[in-house]
Amino acid sequence: MEHIPVLLRESVELLLANPRLSSASVLVDATFGGGGHSRRLLEEGLCNFKVVALDQDPAARNRALSLESEFPSRFRLLAGNYAELARLLAVAGVVKIDGLLLDIGLSSFQLAESQRGFSFQSEGPLDMRMNPECGEPASGIVNRADITTLTRIFREYGEEPYAREIARRIVEYRARQPLCTTRDLAGLIEAMVPDHKRSRTRRHPATRVFQALRIFVNDELSALKQVLVAGLERLNPGGRLVVISYHSLEDRLVKQSFRVAARGCVCPPRIPVCVCGRKPRVRILTGRGWRPDAAEIERNPRSRSAVLRAVEVVKQED
Numbered sequence: 001m002e003h004i005p006v007l008l009r010e011s012v013e014l015l016l017a018n019p020r021l022s023s024a025s026v027l028v029d030a031t032f033g034g035g036g037h038s039r040r041l042l043e044e045g046l047c048n049f050k051v052v053a054l055d056q057d058p059a060a061r062n063r064a065l066s067l068e069s070e071f072p073s074r075f076r077l078l079a080g081n082y083a084e085l086a087r088l089l090a091v092a093g094v095v096k097i098d099g100l101l102l103d104i105g106l107s108s109f110q111l112a113e114s115q116r117g118f119s120f121q122s123e124g125p126l127d128m129r130m131n132p133e134c135g136e137p138a139s140g141i142v143n144r145a146d147i148t149t150l151t152r153i154f155r156e157y158g159e160e161p162y163a164r165e166i167a168r169r170i171v172e173y174r175a176r177q178p179l180c181t182t183r184d185l186a187g188l189i190e191a192m193v194p195d196h197k198r199s200r201t202r203r204h205p206a207t208r209v210f211q212a213l214r215i216f217v218n219d220e221l222s223a224l225k226q227v228l229v230a231g232l233e234r235l236n237p238g239g240r241l242v243v244i245s246y247h248s249l250e251d252r253l254v255k256q257s258f259r260v261a262a263r264g265c266v267c268p269p270r271i272p273v274c275v276c277g278r279k280p281r282v283r284i285l286t287g288r289g290w291r292p293d294a295a296e297i298e299r300n301p302r303s304r305s306a307v308l309r310a311v312e313v314v315k316q317e318d
Contacts, residue, residue: 003034003108006303010290011242012040014310015099020238025049027099028089030082030227032060033107035067042071050074052092056081056131059109081131083223085230098239100231104224105246106214108302118214120186120206126179128214138213142185143178147171157221157249158212166192166209185209211247224250228257232281237315240285244308251289251307258284258311282311 015027025047029038032055041051051074053064064077078088082102089097110130111119117127117138126139142150150167154160166189170179179185186206193205215221231241245251261282265274290308297304 004300005036006306023048025098029053031103053077083226102243123183130218157215158208160208235313242310285310
Protein backbone atom coordinates (compact mmCIF):
# COMPACT_ATOMS: atom_id res chain seq x y z
CA MET A 1 0.00 0.00 0.00
CA GLU A 2 1.06 3.62 -0.49
CA HIS A 3 2.21 5.56 2.54
CA ILE A 4 1.84 9.34 2.20
CA PRO A 5 4.03 11.33 4.62
CA VAL A 6 2.25 14.31 6.16
CA LEU A 7 3.67 17.85 5.80
CA LEU A 8 6.67 16.32 4.07
CA ARG A 9 7.94 19.40 2.25
CA GLU A 10 7.53 21.71 5.25
CA SER A 11 9.21 19.41 7.78
CA VAL A 12 12.16 18.54 5.54
CA GLU A 13 12.75 22.18 4.55
CA LEU A 14 12.82 23.19 8.23
CA LEU A 15 15.41 20.53 9.04
CA LEU A 16 17.58 21.29 6.01
CA ALA A 17 17.53 25.06 6.62
CA ASN A 18 20.11 24.66 9.39
CA PRO A 19 23.21 26.38 7.92
CA ARG A 20 25.50 24.33 10.17
CA LEU A 21 24.70 21.03 8.45
CA SER A 22 27.79 19.18 7.26
CA SER A 23 28.96 15.68 6.45
CA ALA A 24 29.55 15.23 10.19
CA SER A 25 25.94 16.08 11.07
CA VAL A 26 23.34 13.56 12.21
CA LEU A 27 19.60 14.05 11.74
CA VAL A 28 17.21 11.77 13.62
CA ASP A 29 13.86 10.59 12.27
CA ALA A 30 12.48 9.27 15.55
CA THR A 31 9.26 7.94 14.00
CA PHE A 32 10.42 6.10 10.87
CA GLY A 33 7.03 4.58 9.98
CA GLY A 34 6.91 4.21 6.21
CA GLY A 35 10.24 5.96 5.78
CA GLY A 36 8.97 8.87 3.69
CA HIS A 37 10.60 11.62 5.73
CA SER A 38 13.91 9.75 6.01
CA ARG A 39 14.02 9.16 2.27
CA ARG A 40 13.35 12.80 1.40
CA LEU A 41 16.04 13.96 3.83
CA LEU A 42 18.58 11.61 2.28
CA GLU A 43 17.64 12.49 -1.28
CA GLU A 44 17.69 16.26 -0.80
CA GLY A 45 20.59 16.61 1.61
CA LEU A 46 23.57 18.02 -0.28
CA CYS A 47 26.24 17.69 2.38
CA ASN A 48 26.00 13.92 2.94
CA PHE A 49 24.87 14.13 6.56
CA LYS A 50 23.71 10.92 8.20
CA VAL A 51 20.15 9.96 9.14
CA VAL A 52 19.47 7.75 12.15
CA ALA A 53 15.89 6.48 12.25
CA LEU A 54 14.04 4.97 15.20
CA ASP A 55 10.98 2.74 15.30
CA GLN A 56 9.65 0.32 17.88
CA ASP A 57 7.47 -1.54 15.38
CA PRO A 58 9.29 -4.71 14.21
CA ALA A 59 7.59 -4.38 10.81
CA ALA A 60 9.60 -1.21 10.17
CA ARG A 61 12.74 -3.32 9.80
CA ASN A 62 11.72 -4.60 6.35
CA ARG A 63 10.65 -1.15 5.20
CA ALA A 64 14.10 0.20 6.04
CA LEU A 65 16.04 -2.31 3.95
CA SER A 66 15.80 -0.34 0.71
CA LEU A 67 17.15 2.83 2.34
CA GLU A 68 19.99 0.91 3.95
CA SER A 69 20.83 -0.51 0.52
CA GLU A 70 20.67 2.86 -1.27
CA PHE A 71 22.48 4.87 1.42
CA PRO A 72 24.69 2.31 3.20
CA SER A 73 27.00 4.88 4.80
CA ARG A 74 24.36 7.50 5.57
CA PHE A 75 21.31 5.68 6.96
CA ARG A 76 20.73 3.44 9.96
CA LEU A 77 17.57 2.17 11.63
CA LEU A 78 17.57 1.50 15.36
CA ALA A 79 14.82 -0.59 16.95
CA GLY A 80 13.25 1.11 19.94
CA ASN A 81 10.80 3.60 21.39
CA TYR A 82 11.75 7.26 20.98
CA ALA A 83 11.31 7.63 24.74
CA GLU A 84 14.71 5.89 24.84
CA LEU A 85 16.31 8.46 22.53
CA ALA A 86 19.36 9.01 24.76
CA ARG A 87 20.12 5.30 25.09
CA LEU A 88 19.54 4.56 21.41
CA LEU A 89 21.82 7.39 20.29
CA ALA A 90 24.49 6.12 22.67
CA VAL A 91 24.19 2.67 21.06
CA ALA A 92 24.80 4.32 17.68
CA GLY A 93 27.77 6.26 19.04
CA VAL A 94 26.01 9.60 18.52
CA VAL A 95 26.64 12.33 21.11
CA LYS A 96 25.05 15.38 19.48
CA ILE A 97 22.56 15.85 16.64
CA ASP A 98 21.55 18.67 14.31
CA GLY A 99 17.92 17.80 13.72
CA LEU A 100 15.13 15.72 15.23
CA LEU A 101 11.83 14.87 13.58
CA LEU A 102 8.79 13.43 15.38
CA ASP A 103 5.77 12.50 13.27
CA ILE A 104 3.56 11.31 16.10
CA GLY A 105 0.84 9.30 14.47
CA LEU A 106 -0.11 5.88 13.27
CA SER A 107 1.33 4.95 9.91
CA SER A 108 -0.92 3.84 7.08
CA PHE A 109 0.64 0.39 7.40
CA GLN A 110 -0.42 0.01 11.02
CA LEU A 111 -3.97 1.15 10.31
CA ALA A 112 -4.27 -1.17 7.32
CA GLU A 113 -3.11 -4.27 9.22
CA SER A 114 -6.32 -5.50 10.84
CA GLN A 115 -4.42 -7.90 13.11
CA ARG A 116 -2.79 -4.93 14.84
CA GLY A 117 -6.17 -3.80 16.19
CA PHE A 118 -5.76 -0.05 15.68
CA SER A 119 -8.79 0.49 13.47
CA PHE A 120 -12.45 0.06 14.36
CA GLN A 121 -13.24 -0.16 10.64
CA SER A 122 -11.97 -3.71 10.26
CA GLU A 123 -12.22 -6.90 12.32
CA GLY A 124 -9.11 -7.79 14.28
CA PRO A 125 -7.82 -8.61 17.74
CA LEU A 126 -8.09 -5.74 20.21
CA ASP A 127 -4.34 -5.20 20.48
CA MET A 128 -3.14 -1.64 19.65
CA ARG A 129 0.48 -2.15 20.74
CA MET A 130 3.04 -0.27 18.65
CA ASN A 131 5.45 -3.05 19.52
CA PRO A 132 3.40 -6.26 19.56
CA GLU A 133 6.27 -8.09 21.24
CA CYS A 134 5.90 -6.36 24.60
CA GLY A 135 3.32 -4.82 26.90
CA GLU A 136 -0.34 -5.56 27.53
CA PRO A 137 -2.82 -5.41 24.62
CA ALA A 138 -5.91 -3.23 24.78
CA SER A 139 -8.08 -6.31 25.32
CA GLY A 140 -6.32 -6.87 28.65
CA ILE A 141 -7.22 -3.36 29.77
CA VAL A 142 -10.89 -3.40 28.78
CA ASN A 143 -11.45 -6.86 30.27
CA ARG A 144 -9.60 -6.22 33.53
CA ALA A 145 -9.83 -2.56 34.56
CA ASP A 146 -12.65 -1.36 36.80
CA ILE A 147 -15.18 1.34 35.88
CA THR A 148 -13.20 4.12 37.56
CA THR A 149 -10.01 3.25 35.71
CA LEU A 150 -11.71 2.91 32.34
CA THR A 151 -13.53 6.19 32.85
CA ARG A 152 -10.26 7.95 33.63
CA ILE A 153 -8.56 6.50 30.54
CA PHE A 154 -11.38 7.52 28.22
CA ARG A 155 -11.64 11.04 29.69
CA GLU A 156 -7.93 11.77 30.10
CA TYR A 157 -6.63 10.33 26.84
CA GLY A 158 -9.67 10.53 24.59
CA GLU A 159 -11.61 13.49 26.00
CA GLU A 160 -14.67 11.27 25.65
CA PRO A 161 -17.84 12.97 27.03
CA TYR A 162 -19.60 9.62 27.62
CA ALA A 163 -16.59 8.08 29.34
CA ARG A 164 -18.34 6.74 32.44
CA GLU A 165 -21.34 5.35 30.58
CA ILE A 166 -19.09 3.57 28.08
CA ALA A 167 -17.00 2.18 30.94
CA ARG A 168 -20.13 0.90 32.67
CA ARG A 169 -21.39 -0.77 29.48
CA ILE A 170 -18.02 -2.44 28.95
CA VAL A 171 -18.07 -3.90 32.47
CA GLU A 172 -21.64 -5.14 31.98
CA TYR A 173 -20.79 -6.70 28.61
CA ARG A 174 -17.64 -8.49 29.78
CA ALA A 175 -19.57 -10.07 32.66
CA ARG A 176 -21.23 -12.20 29.96
CA GLN A 177 -18.28 -12.59 27.56
CA PRO A 178 -14.91 -10.91 27.03
CA LEU A 179 -14.33 -8.13 24.53
CA CYS A 180 -11.75 -9.65 22.19
CA THR A 181 -11.97 -7.86 18.85
CA THR A 182 -12.12 -4.34 17.46
CA ARG A 183 -15.66 -4.97 16.24
CA ASP A 184 -16.74 -6.14 19.72
CA LEU A 185 -15.74 -2.81 21.25
CA ALA A 186 -16.72 -0.55 18.34
CA GLY A 187 -20.12 -2.23 18.04
CA LEU A 188 -20.83 -1.87 21.75
CA ILE A 189 -20.03 1.87 21.67
CA GLU A 190 -21.90 2.49 18.42
CA ALA A 191 -25.04 0.88 19.81
CA MET A 192 -25.01 3.32 22.73
CA VAL A 193 -25.09 6.51 20.67
CA PRO A 194 -28.56 7.81 19.71
CA ASP A 195 -29.15 8.30 15.99
CA HIS A 196 -29.76 12.05 16.32
CA LYS A 197 -26.39 12.56 18.03
CA ARG A 198 -24.58 10.31 15.56
CA SER A 199 -25.84 12.38 12.62
CA ARG A 200 -24.25 15.58 13.97
CA THR A 201 -20.69 14.46 13.28
CA ARG A 202 -18.80 12.42 10.73
CA ARG A 203 -16.66 10.94 13.49
CA HIS A 204 -17.34 7.30 14.38
CA PRO A 205 -18.64 7.03 17.97
CA ALA A 206 -15.73 4.78 18.92
CA THR A 207 -13.00 7.15 17.69
CA ARG A 208 -12.19 8.76 21.04
CA VAL A 209 -12.19 5.48 22.95
CA PHE A 210 -9.86 3.80 20.45
CA GLN A 211 -7.56 6.83 20.62
CA ALA A 212 -7.57 6.75 24.42
CA LEU A 213 -6.78 3.05 24.60
CA ARG A 214 -3.97 3.34 22.05
CA ILE A 215 -2.36 6.22 23.95
CA PHE A 216 -2.71 4.39 27.27
CA VAL A 217 -1.48 1.02 26.00
CA ASN A 218 1.64 2.58 24.48
CA ASP A 219 2.18 5.21 27.21
CA GLU A 220 2.45 7.75 24.39
CA LEU A 221 2.23 11.03 26.29
CA SER A 222 4.93 10.01 28.74
CA ALA A 223 7.13 8.92 25.84
CA LEU A 224 6.55 12.27 24.11
CA LYS A 225 7.56 14.22 27.24
CA GLN A 226 10.75 12.18 27.52
CA VAL A 227 11.82 12.59 23.89
CA LEU A 228 11.17 16.35 23.93
CA VAL A 229 13.50 16.75 26.91
CA ALA A 230 16.16 14.40 25.56
CA GLY A 231 15.97 15.91 22.09
CA LEU A 232 16.59 19.48 23.25
CA GLU A 233 19.50 18.30 25.38
CA ARG A 234 21.21 16.65 22.42
CA LEU A 235 20.62 19.23 19.70
CA ASN A 236 23.56 21.41 18.74
CA PRO A 237 23.04 25.19 18.48
CA GLY A 238 21.16 25.81 15.24
CA GLY A 239 19.64 22.34 15.36
CA ARG A 240 15.91 22.03 14.77
CA LEU A 241 13.26 19.98 16.55
CA VAL A 242 10.23 19.42 14.33
CA VAL A 243 7.06 17.77 15.67
CA ILE A 244 3.94 16.78 13.73
CA SER A 245 1.03 15.88 16.01
CA TYR A 246 -2.52 14.77 15.29
CA HIS A 247 -4.69 15.48 18.30
CA SER A 248 -5.04 18.16 20.93
CA LEU A 249 -3.38 16.28 23.80
CA GLU A 250 -0.14 15.84 21.88
CA ASP A 251 -0.19 19.32 20.38
CA ARG A 252 -0.86 20.96 23.74
CA LEU A 253 2.06 19.12 25.30
CA VAL A 254 4.41 20.11 22.45
CA LYS A 255 3.26 23.74 22.47
CA GLN A 256 3.73 24.09 26.22
CA SER A 257 7.14 22.43 26.11
CA PHE A 258 8.31 24.78 23.36
CA ARG A 259 6.97 27.85 25.15
CA VAL A 260 8.82 26.95 28.34
CA ALA A 261 12.06 26.33 26.43
CA ALA A 262 11.70 29.66 24.59
CA ARG A 263 11.11 31.66 27.77
CA GLY A 264 13.85 33.95 29.08
CA CYS A 265 13.88 35.82 32.37
CA VAL A 266 11.16 34.75 34.82
CA CYS A 267 11.92 37.30 37.52
CA PRO A 268 8.91 39.18 38.98
CA PRO A 269 8.27 42.58 37.32
CA ARG A 270 9.09 44.41 40.56
CA ILE A 271 12.74 43.32 40.30
CA PRO A 272 14.53 45.88 38.09
CA VAL A 273 17.47 43.63 37.16
CA CYS A 274 17.33 39.96 36.23
CA VAL A 275 18.61 37.71 39.00
CA CYS A 276 17.30 34.38 37.73
CA GLY A 277 19.82 34.20 34.89
CA ARG A 278 17.41 32.23 32.74
CA LYS A 279 17.95 32.50 28.99
CA PRO A 280 15.84 31.14 26.13
CA ARG A 281 17.02 27.73 24.96
CA VAL A 282 15.13 27.80 21.66
CA ARG A 283 13.59 30.07 19.08
CA ILE A 284 10.08 29.15 17.92
CA LEU A 285 9.95 28.87 14.12
CA THR A 286 6.30 28.14 13.42
CA GLY A 287 4.23 30.67 15.34
CA ARG A 288 0.81 29.21 16.05
CA GLY A 289 1.63 26.00 14.23
CA TRP A 290 1.51 24.99 10.57
CA ARG A 291 -1.28 22.92 9.07
CA PRO A 292 -1.65 21.09 5.76
CA ASP A 293 -3.07 23.16 2.92
CA ALA A 294 -6.27 22.26 1.09
CA ALA A 295 -4.39 20.42 -1.66
CA GLU A 296 -2.64 18.12 0.80
CA ILE A 297 -5.84 17.40 2.70
CA GLU A 298 -7.61 16.51 -0.53
CA ARG A 299 -4.73 14.23 -1.52
CA ASN A 300 -4.42 12.69 1.95
CA PRO A 301 -7.53 13.18 4.16
CA ARG A 302 -5.71 11.68 7.16
CA SER A 303 -3.54 14.81 7.25
CA ARG A 304 -6.42 17.14 8.11
CA SER A 305 -5.82 17.08 11.87
CA ALA A 306 -2.03 17.49 11.67
CA VAL A 307 -0.21 20.41 13.30
CA LEU A 308 3.50 21.07 12.79
CA ARG A 309 5.55 22.93 15.38
CA ALA A 310 9.28 23.56 15.26
CA VAL A 311 12.01 25.24 17.28
CA GLU A 312 15.67 26.04 16.74
CA VAL A 313 18.18 25.66 19.56
CA VAL A 314 19.96 28.96 20.26
CA LYS A 315 23.57 29.32 21.33
CA GLN A 316 23.95 30.07 25.00
CA GLU A 317 26.15 33.08 25.71
CA ASP A 318 28.64 32.84 28.53
